[in-house]
Amino acid sequence: MLFAIVFGVVVASTIPVYVFFIMKRRLSVSDAGAIAATYGSVSAVTFVSAVAFLDSIQMPVNGYMVAVMALMEAPAIVVAVILIGIYDDKNDQSHSTLSVIKHSFTNGSVLLILGSLLIGAIADSKQAEGIRPFTTDIFKGFLAIFLLDMGMVTARRISAFKSYGIYAAFMALLFPIFNGTCVAILSRFVLSDTGDRFMMALLASSASYIAVPAAMKLAAPKADPGLFIPMALGITFPFNIAFGMPLYLALVQAF
Secondary structure, eight states: OHHHHHHHHHHHHHHHHHHHHHHHTTSOHHHHHHHHHHHHSOOHHHHHHHHHHHHHTTOOOOTTHHHHHHHHHHHHHHHHHHHHHHHOTTSOOTTHHHHHHHHHHHOHHHHHHHHHHHHHHHSOHHHHHTTHHHHTTTHHHHHHHHHHHHHHHHHHHHHHHHTTOHHHHHHHHHHHHHHHHHHHHHGGGTOOOHHHHHHHHHHHHOOOSSHHHHHHHHHOTTSOHHHHHIIIIIIIHHHIIIIIHHHHHHHHHHO
16 A cells, blocks of 8 residues: 555656656746646546446455545645746746645545545445445446536636647647556556556546636636646546546556
8 A cells, every 4th residue: 555655746846847847848837837737647536447447347456546536636745836937937926836735635636535535444344235326326426417518617728728729639648648657568567466456557647627727816816727637637538538547447457
Protein backbone atom coordinates (compact mmCIF):
# COMPACT_ATOMS: atom_id res chain seq x y z
CA MET A 1 0.00 0.00 0.00
CA LEU A 2 2.83 2.38 0.86
CA PHE A 3 4.53 1.79 -2.49
CA ALA A 4 1.25 2.38 -4.31
CA ILE A 5 0.62 5.65 -2.47
CA VAL A 6 4.13 6.98 -3.06
CA PHE A 7 4.04 5.96 -6.73
CA GLY A 8 0.65 7.58 -7.18
CA VAL A 9 1.72 10.87 -5.60
CA VAL A 10 4.91 10.95 -7.70
CA VAL A 11 2.88 10.36 -10.87
CA ALA A 12 0.36 13.05 -9.94
CA SER A 13 3.19 15.51 -9.23
CA THR A 14 5.16 14.75 -12.39
CA ILE A 15 2.44 14.82 -15.05
CA PRO A 16 1.48 18.50 -14.57
CA VAL A 17 5.10 19.61 -15.03
CA TYR A 18 5.56 18.39 -18.60
CA VAL A 19 1.93 19.04 -19.53
CA PHE A 20 2.40 22.67 -18.46
CA PHE A 21 5.50 23.25 -20.56
CA ILE A 22 4.00 21.53 -23.59
CA MET A 23 0.81 23.59 -23.47
CA LYS A 24 2.63 26.83 -22.62
CA ARG A 25 4.14 26.82 -26.10
CA ARG A 26 0.72 27.44 -27.65
CA LEU A 27 -1.44 28.82 -24.83
CA SER A 28 -1.30 31.39 -22.04
CA VAL A 29 0.32 30.54 -18.72
CA SER A 30 -3.05 30.42 -16.96
CA ASP A 31 -4.59 28.07 -19.55
CA ALA A 32 -1.48 25.88 -19.55
CA GLY A 33 -1.55 25.69 -15.75
CA ALA A 34 -5.23 24.78 -15.67
CA ILE A 35 -4.71 22.01 -18.23
CA ALA A 36 -1.65 20.77 -16.31
CA ALA A 37 -3.71 20.54 -13.13
CA THR A 38 -6.54 18.85 -15.02
CA TYR A 39 -4.38 16.05 -16.42
CA GLY A 40 -2.22 15.67 -13.32
CA SER A 41 -5.22 15.26 -11.05
CA VAL A 42 -7.62 12.32 -11.28
CA SER A 43 -11.25 11.63 -12.10
CA ALA A 44 -13.25 9.92 -9.37
CA VAL A 45 -16.00 9.02 -11.85
CA THR A 46 -13.44 7.31 -14.10
CA PHE A 47 -12.22 5.41 -11.05
CA VAL A 48 -15.64 4.11 -10.05
CA SER A 49 -16.38 3.23 -13.69
CA ALA A 50 -13.17 1.21 -13.71
CA VAL A 51 -14.22 -0.56 -10.52
CA ALA A 52 -17.43 -1.59 -12.27
CA PHE A 53 -15.39 -2.71 -15.30
CA LEU A 54 -13.11 -4.88 -13.18
CA ASP A 55 -16.11 -6.31 -11.37
CA SER A 56 -17.67 -7.27 -14.71
CA ILE A 57 -14.57 -9.29 -15.66
CA GLN A 58 -14.17 -10.60 -12.07
CA MET A 59 -10.72 -9.09 -11.56
CA PRO A 60 -10.01 -8.05 -7.95
CA VAL A 61 -8.53 -4.71 -6.92
CA ASN A 62 -7.28 -3.84 -3.46
CA GLY A 63 -9.37 -1.44 -1.42
CA TYR A 64 -6.43 0.85 -0.67
CA MET A 65 -6.52 2.08 -4.28
CA VAL A 66 -9.34 4.36 -3.13
CA ALA A 67 -6.84 6.04 -0.80
CA VAL A 68 -4.34 6.29 -3.65
CA MET A 69 -6.97 8.02 -5.76
CA ALA A 70 -7.77 10.49 -2.97
CA LEU A 71 -4.12 11.37 -2.46
CA MET A 72 -3.50 11.81 -6.20
CA GLU A 73 -6.12 14.55 -6.52
CA ALA A 74 -4.39 17.45 -4.76
CA PRO A 75 -0.65 17.36 -5.71
CA ALA A 76 -1.25 18.28 -9.36
CA ILE A 77 -3.30 21.32 -8.36
CA VAL A 78 -0.55 22.50 -6.01
CA VAL A 79 2.16 21.99 -8.66
CA ALA A 80 0.10 23.86 -11.25
CA VAL A 81 -0.45 26.78 -8.87
CA ILE A 82 3.30 26.99 -8.25
CA LEU A 83 4.07 26.93 -12.00
CA ILE A 84 1.51 29.63 -12.72
CA GLY A 85 2.98 31.77 -9.95
CA ILE A 86 6.51 31.38 -11.34
CA TYR A 87 5.79 32.01 -15.01
CA ASP A 88 2.94 34.51 -14.87
CA ASP A 89 4.32 37.78 -13.52
CA LYS A 90 0.95 39.49 -13.94
CA ASN A 91 -0.88 36.96 -11.79
CA ASP A 92 -1.18 38.09 -8.15
CA GLN A 93 -0.54 34.92 -6.15
CA SER A 94 -0.12 36.57 -2.72
CA HIS A 95 -3.60 35.55 -1.60
CA SER A 96 -4.85 32.96 -4.05
CA THR A 97 -1.93 30.52 -3.68
CA LEU A 98 -2.58 29.88 0.01
CA SER A 99 -6.32 29.68 -0.62
CA VAL A 100 -5.95 27.18 -3.44
CA ILE A 101 -3.40 25.00 -1.65
CA LYS A 102 -5.77 24.84 1.32
CA HIS A 103 -8.68 24.05 -1.01
CA SER A 104 -6.65 21.33 -2.76
CA PHE A 105 -6.21 19.41 0.47
CA THR A 106 -9.57 20.18 2.05
CA ASN A 107 -12.06 20.27 -0.85
CA GLY A 108 -15.26 18.32 -0.33
CA SER A 109 -14.45 15.36 -2.57
CA VAL A 110 -11.14 14.64 -0.81
CA LEU A 111 -12.68 14.99 2.64
CA LEU A 112 -15.58 12.71 1.70
CA ILE A 113 -13.23 10.03 0.40
CA LEU A 114 -10.91 10.22 3.43
CA GLY A 115 -13.93 10.22 5.72
CA SER A 116 -15.29 7.15 3.95
CA LEU A 117 -11.96 5.41 4.49
CA LEU A 118 -12.16 6.16 8.21
CA ILE A 119 -15.74 4.85 8.39
CA GLY A 120 -14.69 1.73 6.48
CA ALA A 121 -11.83 1.14 8.91
CA ILE A 122 -14.14 1.37 11.91
CA ALA A 123 -17.15 -0.50 10.51
CA ASP A 124 -17.36 -4.18 9.61
CA SER A 125 -19.03 -5.96 6.69
CA LYS A 126 -22.16 -6.71 8.73
CA GLN A 127 -22.70 -3.04 9.48
CA ALA A 128 -22.07 -2.12 5.84
CA GLU A 129 -24.71 -4.59 4.71
CA GLY A 130 -27.36 -2.53 6.48
CA ILE A 131 -26.89 0.44 4.15
CA ARG A 132 -26.22 -1.59 0.99
CA PRO A 133 -29.41 -0.42 -0.79
CA PHE A 134 -28.33 3.20 -0.26
CA THR A 135 -24.71 2.72 -1.33
CA THR A 136 -24.14 -0.26 -3.61
CA ASP A 137 -27.49 -0.96 -5.25
CA ILE A 138 -28.28 2.65 -6.14
CA PHE A 139 -24.79 3.50 -7.39
CA LYS A 140 -25.18 2.79 -11.10
CA GLY A 141 -28.36 4.85 -11.33
CA PHE A 142 -26.77 7.89 -9.74
CA LEU A 143 -23.67 7.47 -11.91
CA ALA A 144 -25.82 7.52 -15.05
CA ILE A 145 -27.59 10.70 -13.91
CA PHE A 146 -24.28 12.37 -13.08
CA LEU A 147 -22.79 11.50 -16.46
CA LEU A 148 -25.84 12.90 -18.24
CA ASP A 149 -25.45 16.16 -16.33
CA MET A 150 -21.74 16.34 -17.16
CA GLY A 151 -22.56 15.74 -20.80
CA MET A 152 -24.89 18.74 -20.79
CA VAL A 153 -22.20 20.89 -19.16
CA THR A 154 -19.78 19.93 -21.93
CA ALA A 155 -22.35 20.60 -24.63
CA ARG A 156 -22.93 24.13 -23.31
CA ARG A 157 -19.21 24.90 -23.55
CA ILE A 158 -18.42 23.14 -26.82
CA SER A 159 -18.73 26.29 -28.94
CA ALA A 160 -15.93 27.98 -26.96
CA PHE A 161 -13.83 24.84 -27.21
CA LYS A 162 -14.07 24.82 -31.02
CA SER A 163 -12.28 28.16 -31.17
CA TYR A 164 -9.05 26.48 -30.03
CA GLY A 165 -8.95 24.26 -33.10
CA ILE A 166 -7.77 20.69 -33.46
CA TYR A 167 -4.69 21.16 -31.26
CA ALA A 168 -6.62 21.03 -27.98
CA ALA A 169 -8.62 17.98 -29.10
CA PHE A 170 -5.43 16.19 -30.18
CA MET A 171 -3.71 16.84 -26.85
CA ALA A 172 -6.83 15.68 -24.99
CA LEU A 173 -6.26 12.29 -26.64
CA LEU A 174 -2.46 12.26 -26.53
CA PHE A 175 -2.08 12.99 -22.81
CA PRO A 176 -4.25 10.09 -21.55
CA ILE A 177 -2.68 7.61 -23.98
CA PHE A 178 0.87 8.65 -23.07
CA ASN A 179 0.26 8.87 -19.31
CA GLY A 180 -1.70 5.63 -19.12
CA THR A 181 0.76 3.69 -21.25
CA CYS A 182 3.82 4.85 -19.30
CA VAL A 183 2.27 4.09 -15.91
CA ALA A 184 0.90 0.74 -17.10
CA ILE A 185 4.45 -0.32 -17.98
CA LEU A 186 6.31 1.33 -15.08
CA SER A 187 3.87 0.06 -12.46
CA ARG A 188 5.31 -3.44 -12.83
CA PHE A 189 8.29 -2.28 -10.74
CA VAL A 190 6.03 -1.10 -7.89
CA LEU A 191 2.85 -3.21 -7.90
CA SER A 192 2.25 -6.89 -8.47
CA ASP A 193 -1.54 -7.23 -8.75
CA THR A 194 -2.93 -6.80 -12.25
CA GLY A 195 -6.04 -5.01 -10.98
CA ASP A 196 -3.99 -2.48 -8.99
CA ARG A 197 -1.68 -1.80 -11.95
CA PHE A 198 -4.64 -1.31 -14.26
CA MET A 199 -6.26 1.09 -11.80
CA MET A 200 -3.05 3.07 -11.42
CA ALA A 201 -2.70 3.39 -15.20
CA LEU A 202 -6.29 4.53 -15.54
CA LEU A 203 -5.90 7.10 -12.77
CA ALA A 204 -2.79 8.48 -14.49
CA SER A 205 -4.65 8.72 -17.80
CA SER A 206 -7.74 10.38 -16.31
CA ALA A 207 -8.41 14.11 -16.03
CA SER A 208 -10.22 15.98 -13.28
CA TYR A 209 -13.31 18.00 -14.14
CA ILE A 210 -14.69 18.51 -10.63
CA ALA A 211 -11.97 19.55 -8.15
CA VAL A 212 -9.69 21.30 -10.67
CA PRO A 213 -12.25 23.75 -12.11
CA ALA A 214 -13.14 24.84 -8.56
CA ALA A 215 -9.48 25.31 -7.64
CA MET A 216 -8.54 27.07 -10.88
CA LYS A 217 -11.36 29.54 -10.36
CA LEU A 218 -9.28 30.83 -7.44
CA ALA A 219 -5.75 30.23 -8.68
CA ALA A 220 -6.10 31.13 -12.36
CA PRO A 221 -9.23 33.23 -12.93
CA LYS A 222 -7.94 34.10 -16.41
CA ALA A 223 -7.92 30.42 -17.45
CA ASP A 224 -10.76 29.59 -19.81
CA PRO A 225 -13.00 26.79 -18.43
CA GLY A 226 -14.36 26.46 -21.96
CA LEU A 227 -10.99 24.91 -22.82
CA PHE A 228 -9.91 22.57 -20.04
CA ILE A 229 -13.36 21.29 -18.99
CA PRO A 230 -14.37 20.07 -22.50
CA MET A 231 -10.89 18.59 -22.96
CA ALA A 232 -11.29 16.49 -19.81
CA LEU A 233 -15.00 15.80 -19.91
CA GLY A 234 -15.82 15.83 -23.61
CA ILE A 235 -12.80 13.96 -24.99
CA THR A 236 -10.54 12.34 -22.39
CA PHE A 237 -13.28 10.85 -20.21
CA PRO A 238 -15.27 9.10 -22.97
CA PHE A 239 -12.02 7.97 -24.60
CA ASN A 240 -10.87 6.31 -21.38
CA ILE A 241 -14.23 4.63 -20.86
CA ALA A 242 -14.61 3.35 -24.43
CA PHE A 243 -11.01 2.64 -25.46
CA GLY A 244 -8.63 3.39 -22.58
CA MET A 245 -9.73 0.70 -20.15
CA PRO A 246 -9.24 -2.25 -22.55
CA LEU A 247 -5.99 -0.67 -23.80
CA TYR A 248 -4.43 -0.25 -20.35
CA LEU A 249 -5.60 -3.67 -19.24
CA ALA A 250 -3.95 -5.25 -22.29
CA LEU A 251 -0.70 -3.34 -21.58
CA VAL A 252 -0.67 -4.39 -17.93
CA GLN A 253 -1.22 -8.03 -18.88
CA ALA A 254 1.43 -7.87 -21.63
CA PHE A 255 4.10 -6.33 -19.43
